[in-house]
Amino acid sequence: MLILRDLQALRRARAEACAGARRLALVPTMGALHQGHLALVAAARAAAETVAVSIFVNPLQFNPAEDLSRYPRDEEGDLAKLESAGCDLVWMPDVPTMYPPGSATRIEVAGPAQGYEGAVRPEHFRGVATVCTKLFSQTQADVAVFGEKDWQQLQVINRVVADLDLPVRILPHPTVREGDGLACSSRNQLLGPAERALAPLLPRTMQVALDAIRAGAAPAAELARAEARLRGAGFAPDYLALVEPATLTPWQGGPGRLLAAARLGAVRLLDNMAL
Ligand SMILES: Nc1ncnc2c1ncn2[C@@H]1O[C@H](COP(=O)(O)OP(=O)(O)OP(=O)(O)O)[C@@H](O)[C@H]1O
Ligand SMILES: CC(C)(CO)[C@@H](O)C(=O)[O-]
Ligand code: BAL
Structure with a gap:
């Protein structure tokens, strides 16, 4: 497994790993890897001959008051997990490599970026869209795997790829959950024991609301009850x-x-389910 921190080395490794018609599948992450990420890596393995995982805690997608400094980091643990998962390339740029002094280009998305996470975290999707566009360009990925856990993010990325005619196929992966139904998330490790015990009530409550709506209940009333x-x-x-x-x-x-x-x-839990 190659660990790459500068762009020239990445370009060289990409060209060598993908000589001939070999395709590259990228899994973009912010590290602190868990079962959810490893499921994405397995999907990438099945989709292409070469698997790259990026680990970059993107300052551009955190608002000033947010938890950038608290964001969990575990470089050594991440690399060990990726090695056993059969990852070929790990792309770990530092902030000046991703955003060199003078960097001034940002990708602005309307449509699915509006409301919900876009309202609670203004500028979040501008940061996500900008870094993902750069990651696609840096790695020249043929396929990029994204988790459905961040549903709005997935729709924003689909929009960017369609609107900018980017030559990458977005492959969604279903949400991976703990045994008690809580969606796996790096931020779960910031939950105290009592909060961790309470957390599965979120997916359970969502499931109850969906069952009622499927059975004919009015969505507005059901969501208010939930x-x-x-x-x-x-x-x-x-x-x-x-x-x-x-x-x-x-x-x-x-x-x-x-x-x-x-x-x-102090933790924000995110979840979504299909009706
Ligand atoms: N439980 C999960 N199931 C499927 N995909 C997931 C899951 N958790 C994260 N992912 C996906 O992994 C990719 C990287 O996500 P990220 O590194 O932000 O992890 P995270 O656990 O979502 O972190 P955070 O706690 O910040 O939300 C994204 O495409 C995300 O949707
Ligand atoms: C896609 C992503 C890696 C971009 O920084 C991040 O938003 C995430 O981890 O979901
Ligand atoms: N998993 C989405 C990245 C973020 O919360 O910033």
Whole structure:
């Protein structure tokens, strides 16, 4: 497994690893890897001959007041996990390599970037879209694997790739969950024991709401009930919304996506499920 920190070395390694018609699948991450990330790596393995994983905690997608300094980091553990997962290339640029002095170009996305995470974290998707576009360009990835856990992010990336005619295929991967239903997330390790025990109430409550809506209950009333239940248990919900899966506009009937974000102590939990 090659560990690459500068762009020239990455370009050389990419050219060698992908000589002939060998394709490269990229898994973009911010590190602190867990089972969810490793499932994405396995999907990348199945999709292409060469697997690259990027680890970059992108300052551009954190707002000033956010948890950039608290973001979990575990370089040694990450590299060991990637080695056993059969990763070929690890791309780990530092901040000046990604954004050299004078860097002034940003990708601005409207449409699915508006509302929800885009409202709670202004500038977040500008940072995500900019870094992902750069990662696609740096690695010349043929395929890039993204988790459905960050549903809005996935729709934003689909939009960017379509709008900028980027030659990369986006491969979504279903959300990987702990045994008790909580979506795996790097931020889960910041939960205290009591919060960790409470956290699966979020997916359980979402499931109850979806079952009721499928059985004919009015979505607005069901979502209000779900939000009240979470609040009563100690969560501070940011939103609970039923939307069109690709555009994130209000649900019109047919396939939908239930999006949820709720704070539990100092941690924001994110989840979503298909209707
Ligand atoms: N439980 C999961 N199931 C499937 N994909 C996941 C899961 N958790 C993260 N991913 C995906 O892994 C990629 C990298 O995500 P990231 O490094 O931000 O991990 P994370 O655990 O989501 O971190 P955070 O706690 O910041 O949300 C993204 O495409 C994300 O959707
Ligand atoms: C896609 C990503 C790696 C871009 O920094 C990040 O938003 C993430 O980890 O989901
Ligand atoms: N998993 C999405 C990256 C972020 O929360 O900033």
